[in-house]
Amino acid sequence: MAAGLPAQATIKVMSPEEIAARAGGEVQHLRLPDGATLFAERALRLRQLAASHAMRDYLIFMADLAQAQHLVLPTVPTLPLPTGAQIAGARALGRPPLPAADWPRDPAWHAALRSIVTELLPRAPEGAQPALRALLKAEPDWLERQADCLLTGVTLGLDMAAAPLVAAALQCYWVALVQQTQARHGAEGMPAFLRIEDETVCPCCGSRPTASVTREVGGVAGQRYLHCSLCATEWHMVRIQCPHCLSGRSLAYQQLQAGEGHELPGTGASIGAVQAETCDDCGHYLKIFHTDRDPFVEPAADDLASVTLDLLVSDTGMRRHGVNLMLLFGEPDDGSPPPLPDDGRP
DSSP: OOTTOOTTOOOOOOOHHHHHHHTTOOOOOEEOOOTTTHHHHHHHHHHHHHTTOTTHHHHHHHHHHHHHHHHHGGGOOOOOOOOHHHHHHHHHHTOOSSOTTTSOOOTHHHHHHHHHHHHHGGGSOGGGHHHHHHHHTOOHHHHHHHHHHHHHTOOTTOOTTTHHHHHHHHHHHHHHHHHHHHHHHHHTTOOSOOOOSOTTSOTTTOOOEEEEEEEEETTEEEEEEEEETTTOOEEEOOTTSOTTTOOOSSEEEEOOOOOSSSBOTTTOOBTTSEEEEEETTTTEEEEEEETTTOTTOOHHHHHHHTHHHHHHHHTTTOEESOOOTTSOOOOOTTOOOOOOOOOSOO
């Protein structure tokens, strides 16, 4: 018993959200992507994680891809944007104003894809060269069908070799779309993006998250944000709710066991920085990354590097709520969960 406490004393541990409320502050709901640094930081983190990783070659290739995205993003032209009436209509219905599955895509994303592939070709491994060269010659209709598959989560007809590259161009396109929409309507005094009815998907584009990440916001540490797999927007969700079903009754946290030293063997991740938040109510999980334990965490990069945790959690029958567009898996015909990739374990 702690000294100075009466025998029947009860200690209430407040959540970060309760601390913020008692301090008179309001938790920032949205963190829009910073296109100037987003992909450069992802590339840097992927290279850091690759240094001692079983998936080293793949992580380095993804780092090169992220660096190409960083170079191409500023070249995306001014895009067709939603009108004030469209934003107001989406807000009235509680829906995202730039829905990934329904928003009419401008062909500018094709040009972004060609530029990304051109940047990658000189340093891409030999095994990736055929897919890269094929993308340079791909017909627009084929590219649009691939985009439809990616943005609706349909793997039937999806070219798995081309998918991360197509997704990279779509990420550049949607990051630019979010930034340009916010710049235009924010300047007119009307915020483009607010809360939506479905808390489990991105308030900007309606996509699923890749993972969640804890950050210090407004001087309060431990605020949990979900990181969008497409436009990289982050939206706040309290840490007592499942990101899939919103239940708070049966959450648990799983993590890899560390060996000696301060990193998890074969991952490059700091001890305790990555966990799988599982929910027995719905049978889903989503990884959560803690910046207070590793300040260099980048959700998409660290999610990719911690695929071993996915393997172990999926072995228990849990299904993943989020998606990482850098690494996709096909659904088998019988509807069972798709296999995860070999992480180098014997």
